[in-house]
Amino acid sequence: xxxxxxxxxxxxxxxxxxxxxxxxxxxxxxxxxxxxxxxxxxxxxxxxxxxxxxxxxxxxxxxxxxxxxxxxxxxxxxxxxxxxxxxxxxxxxxxxxxxxxxxxxxxxxxxxxxxxxxxxxxxxxxxxxxxxxxxxxxxxxxxxxxxxxxxxxxxxxxxxxxxxxxxxxxxxxxxxxxxxxxxxxxxxxxxxxxxxxxxxxxxxxxxxxxxxxxxxxxxxxxxxxxxxxxxxxxxxxxxxxxxxxxxxxxxxxxxxxxxxxxxxxxxxxxxxxxxxxxxxxxxxxxxxxxxxxxxxxxxxxxxxxxxxxxxxxxxxxxxxxxxxxxxxxxxxxxxxxxxxxxxxxxxxxxxxxxxxxxxxxxxxxxxxxxxxxxxxxxxxxxxxxxxxxxxxxxxxxxxxxxxxxxxxxxxxxxxxxxxxxxxxxxxxxxxxxxxxxxxxxxxxxxxxxxxxxxxxxxxxxxxxxxxxxxxxxxxxxxxxxxxxxxxxxxxxxxxxxxxxxxxx
Amino acid sequence: xxxxxxxxxxxxxxxxxxxxxxxxxxxxxxxxxxxxxxxxxxxxxxxxxxxxxxxxxxxxxxxxxxxxxxxxxxxxxxxxxxxxxxxxxxxxxxxxxxxxxxxxxxxxxxxxxxxxxxxxxxxxxxxxxxxxxxxxxxxxxxxxxxxxxxxxxxxxxxxxxxxxxxxxxxxx
Numbered sequence: 001x002x003x004x005x006x007x008x009x010x011x012x013x014x015x016x017x018x019x020x021x022x023x024x025x026x027x028x029x030x031x032x033x034x035x036x037x038x039x040x041x042x043x044x045x046x047x048x049x050x051x052x053x054x055x056x057x058x059x060x061x062x063x064x065x066x067x068x069x070x071x072x073x074x075x076x077x078x079x080x081x082x083x084x085x086x087x088x089x090x091x092x093x094x095x096x097x098x099x100x101x102x103x104x105x106x107x108x109x110x111x112x113x114x115x116x117x118x119x120x121x122x123x124x125x126x127x128x129x130x131x132x133x134x135x136x137x138x139x140x141x142x143x144x145x146x147x148x149x150x151x152x153x154x155x156x157x158x159x160x161x162x163x164x165x166x167x168x169x170x171x172x173x174x175x176x177x178x179x180x181x182x183x184x185x186x187x188x189x190x191x192x193x194x195x196x197x198x199x200x201x202x203x204x205x206x207x208x209x210x211x212x213x214x215x216x217x218x219x220x221x222x223x224x225x226x227x228x229x230x231x232x233x234x235x236x237x238x239x240x241x242x243x244x245x246x247x248x249x250x251x252x253x254x255x256x257x258x259x260x261x262x263x264x265x266x267x268x269x270x271x272x273x274x275x276x277x278x279x280x281x282x283x284x285x286x287x288x289x290x291x292x293x294x295x296x297x298x299x300x301x302x303x304x305x306x307x308x309x310x311x312x313x314x315x316x317x318x319x320x321x322x323x324x325x326x327x328x329x330x331x332x333x334x335x336x337x338x339x340x341x342x343x344x345x346x347x348x349x350x351x352x353x354x355x356x357x358x359x360x361x362x363x364x365x366x367x368x369x370x371x372x373x374x375x376x377x378x379x380x381x382x383x384x385x386x387x388x389x390x391x392x393x394x395x396x397x398x399x400x401x402x403x404x405x406x407x408x409x410x411x412x413x414x415x416x417x418x419x420x421x422x423x424x425x426x427x428x429x430x431x432x433x434x435x436x437x438x439x440x441x442x443x444x445x446x447x448x449x450x451x452x453x454x455x456x457x458x459x460x461x462x463x464x465x466x467x468x469x470x471x472x473x474x475x476x477x478x479x480x481x482x483x484x485x486x487x488x489x490x491x492x493x494x495x496x497x498x499x500x501x502x503x504x
Numbered sequence: 505x506x507x508x509x510x511x512x513x514x515x516x517x518x519x520x521x522x523x524x525x526x527x528x529x530x531x532x533x534x535x536x537x538x539x540x541x542x543x544x545x546x547x548x549x550x551x552x553x554x555x556x557x558x559x560x561x562x563x564x565x566x567x568x569x570x571x572x573x574x575x576x577x578x579x580x581x582x583x584x585x586x587x588x589x590x591x592x593x594x595x596x597x598x599x600x601x602x603x604x605x606x607x608x609x610x611x612x613x614x615x616x617x618x619x620x621x622x623x624x625x626x627x628x629x630x631x632x633x634x635x636x637x638x639x640x641x642x643x644x645x646x647x648x649x650x651x652x653x654x655x656x657x658x659x660x661x662x663x664x665x666x667x668x669x670x671x672x673x674x675x676x
Contacts, residue, residue, distance in 0.1 A: 051661050167574040171531055174568035178538050181561040188550075190557045193541050216607075223603045224596045390635020394627040395649055397607055402619065402653065406663055414611050422604070426527055429591060430520065448560040456554035 003130055010357030013058060014365055022063040023362065027370045028377075030070015035078055035381050039396055041071035041312075042328040042438070043214040046207045047403030049336050057340040058355050062362040064336060065316070068329050069121065069366050072272075072312050073374045076113035076305060077381055081106060089272035089308040092280040096293060096300030103296050107236050110378060111244040116255065116302045118371045120309035123259040124266065125363045128317045132349070132360070135321040139346035144453035145464045147322075149474040151447040153481065154324055157268055158436040160481030163277075165431065172427065173436040179204045180444020187452060199412040206441040208404050208413045209420050210332055213434050215400040216421025219393055221428055236378050244298075251302050254283050258303050262310025266326050267318055272311040279307030313363065320356060321346060324443065328435050331442040516590035523591040524579035531572035538565035602634050618668025620650040 013019075033044035045064050052060035075090035080097035093113060100109035142150075155173055162169045182193040183203030194200040248255075258279040265275035283303035284293040293300045315326030316333070323344035325331040337344045342352055349356055374381075404417040427434060458464035466472040538561050545558030579587065592600070606626060613622040628646035631637040657663045658676065667676055 050663065054661070165575070165578075167571045167578070171568060171571035171575060174564050174571060175531065175534065177564040178534065178561060178568060181538075181564070185545075185557040188553060188557045190545055192545060192557060192561060193538060195541070219603060220600050223599045224592065388635055388637070390631050390637060391627075391645055393603055394630040395645075397603070397610070398623040398626065398649065398653070401611065401614070401623075402657070402665060405619070405665060406657075409664075411611075411615055411666065414614065418607060418611060421607075425600070426523065430524060430527060432527075451560060452554050460549050460554070 003133055006133075006353065006357045007129055007361060009354070010359075010361030011365075013354055013358035014062060014361040019059055019062050019358075019362070020365070020369075022059055023066045023366050023369050024373070026063040026066025027070040027073075027366065027373050030067035030072075030370075031074040031077070031374060031377075031381055032070075032384060033067065034071035034074020035384050036392060036396065039399070040214050040218070041068050042332050043211045043400070043403075044071060045329055045332045045336075046210040047215075047399060049207060049332065049339070050403070050406035052336070053339065057337075057342060058358045060340065061333065061336065061355070061359050062366070064333060065359065065362065066366045066370070068312070068333070069363075069370045070373075071329075072121070072309055073114060073117055073370050074381065075308075076117065077110065077374070077378065078385060080109045080113060080301075081382055082385060089276045089312065090304075091273070092276040092304035092308075093301055095280065095304075096295070096297050099294070099296035100298070100301070105296065107240045108244050108247075108298065109301055110236060111241050111375070112248060112298050112301045113305045114371055114374050115245060115248055116258075116305040117309040118367055119255055120259055120262050120306035120311075121313045121367045122364070124263050124310040124313035125360065125367065127263050127314055128320075128363070129360055132317055132321050132356075135317070136346040136349040139322055140350075142322075142346070144450040144457065145467065146471050146474070148447065148450040148454050149465060149471045149478065150322055150324060151443060151450065153268075153474050153478040154318075154443075155436060155440065155447075156478035156481035158433065158439075160484035161265075161268075161274055162433055162436075162485075163274065164433060166485040168430070168432045169436055172432045172434070173440045176437040176440025177444045177447070179209070180206075180441050181448065186445065186449065199410070202408075204416070204441065205407050205413060206335060206438065207332070207407045208416050209441050210328065210438055211400050211404050212417040212420025213424035213427070213438065214328075215396065215403075216417060217424025217428055217434075219396060219400075220421060220425040222389065223393065236375055241375065247298065248302065251299050254287065254299055254303050255306055257282065257286075258306035259310045262307035263314045265307070266311035266314030268326070272308040272315070272327060275311035276304035276308040280304040313367075316363075319344060320348060320359075323446070325439065328438045331439050335442060515594050516592075517594045517597050518591045519587065520589050520591045521579055521582075521587040524587065525576060528572045528576035528579060531568060532576065535565045535569035535572060538562075539569070603630075606630060614666050616668060618671055619665045620654050621668055621670050623653070624650045 014023075029048070030041070030044065033039040034041065039047075045067050048064065048067065052064060055063070072089075075085060076093055076097070078084045079090040079093040080101050083094050083098040085091040085094055097109045097113060100106065139146075158173060159166050159169050178193075180203065182200055183191070184201060185192050191201070261279045261282070262272075262275045265278070266272065280293075280300060280303050283299055284290045287293070287299055289297055289299060312327065312329075315330045317326070319325040319330045319334050323334065325334045334344050342348065342355065400417060401414050404413045405411070407413055424434065427437075454464050458467075464471075465475045542558030542562035542565060545561075546556035547558040547562035548556055550556045606629070610622055610626040613625070624646045627649055628642045631642035631645060632639060635642075653665075657665050
């Protein structure tokens with residue numbers, strides 16, 4: 001039980017007054033970020049990242065990961081009270097959460113959502129605690145070919161598990177990789193795709209891309225719909241919380257199933273959004289109250305929220321052990337690790353024990369703090385949404401501009417942010433997925449490096465990717481994922497009844 | 505998010521089809537530019553170095569090119585309901601421009617008058633003209649936000665942001 005003792009040491013690191021205070025600040029900021037349109041987990045963390053450069057890395061990642069937890073919690077508030085999903089993974093929460101609020105059961109819906117989120121996240125952290133060291137130890141033996149195969153599987157999964165057009169997923173991904181190649185080539189030192197622009201020497205900063213795509217893009221989209229918030233009031237009384245908790249116990253089967261779906265989708269880069277939909281769809285089909293789904297059934301809030309948080313949390317597992325993030329926000333956190341001089345990957349567990357276990361311990365504490373904060377402060381956070389959008393929009397734009405500027409202290413980046421904003425707006429409306437684009441920008445360099453190293457080892461022979469059972473099975477799984485949309489499009493016309501029932 | 509779209513009586517500015525074609529052509533252009541530069545860098549095998557610097561970008565850009573051609577083809581010959589639907593109505597696009605154009609002016613202004621003053625003006629003008637908020641409230645928010653950020657960045661975190669003549673006058 002080496003993990004337990006490491007975890008206890010981790011608690012020792014995380015449980016300092018300074019770190020606890022940062023945790024609290026992170027959660028509150030995170031919920032606000034999750035509630036406000038135009039600020040989500042990924043770009044919220046991206047904007048605040050430069051401010052943490054001066055902190056010790058452990059404290060910095062504790063605060064940033066708490067912002068992430070807070071944003072996960074915050075998404076549920078807007079979904080239930082205002083029928084506006086603050087984050088894509090809380091779309092499924094609106095299906096039953098908002099009807100409940102309209103029936104005057106907002107307090108029950110919120111309690112159910114927060115508690116399920118907590119349960120999902122908690123289970124995922126337990127999974128991380130015991131699985132991560134194993135995977136890290138295993139991955140220590142990985143060579144470049146194995147790493148490339150994992151990268152390949154990561155991106156192929158986006159194609160296989162994405163819900164939109166596979167061509168658009170591929171295009172978004174390839175664009176991300178292409179942007180990642182801009183700048184100085186790490187191997188040969190040649191300049192690539194810079195066309196004489198000095199600003200492009202160091203390439204496109206992915207933080208800028210995240211702030212633009214998610215932040216500015218979101219503001220533009222919100223402006224278009226002429227956003228007006230019409231929401232229900234909410235106040236959580238202890239009595240309601242307790243009776244709801246009692247009711248939640250009867251949904252234990254749904255909770256367990258949702259946790260499994262969430263953890264699986266988070267570790268493989270399916271991400272929180274498909275996890276929440278899949279969990280909702282399954283619960284609807286399996287539950288005896290399935291017919292009530294969509295009309296305000298509490299189980300319909302439990303399923304997506306549990307899965308989304310389990311996925312959001314377990315997305316950190318591949319980031320820590322392999323250096324491959326499972327979600328855009330995890331990608332931003334990974335960018336942070338690189339800036340602090342920590343190389344994410346299996347060696348982290350050997351060389352930076354204190355950091356890793358401090359972070360894992362902070363996940364336990366952060367989610368407990370988070371649950372308490374959201375349960376007690378809902379009216380406060382709901383009030384933020386009543387601030388007119390004409391105040392929120394310019395202030396968020398200013399925050400994004402500051403965030404983009406502070407990455408490299410360059411005005412060029414602020415312009416770039418606006419360009420990415422327009423791209424994000426158009427991509428979003430045409431259903432180009434943004435997550436593979438961002439992940440490709442972050443991982444492009446390392447995916448290319450592992451590919452070139454493998455090629456060098458094998459003298460240009462592609463068979464290196466099938467040279468041992470491990471790398472061969474990962475590559476084959478990746479190929480299967482790539483052709484999956486093709487296979488399922490061949491199959492669907494024959495079984496129209498089944499596909500109609502499937503959650504889309 | 506498509507449910508919240510515009511009311512039917514609002515005139516459409518462009519259909520999804522037009523936008524699909526524009527974006528696919530833009531992606532195709534990006535792909536062509538990268539392939540052009542990859543060929544300059546060489547995309548073959550270099551003895552002792554492995555794949556040349558242009559190798560990876562060349563194939564990535566080829567994939568991008570193929571994918572955007574597929575999207576383009578679907579948009580041109582496809583005939584789905586979604587393609588005919590409006591991408592954005594005139595009114596809605598007007599609202600998008602009311603935030604996009606001032607943002608461009610704002611970013612340009614940062615270079616001349618500094619971030620804090622530009623932010624103050626941006627927030628005030630946006631609130632008064634777009635939000636039709638009262639002038640007093642707009643000025644209060646417009647001043648309070650940059651002052652807060654000034655204290656936060658220049659004093660607390662010691663991260664310098666672009667400053668203009670006003671800050672210079674005050675001795676920063």
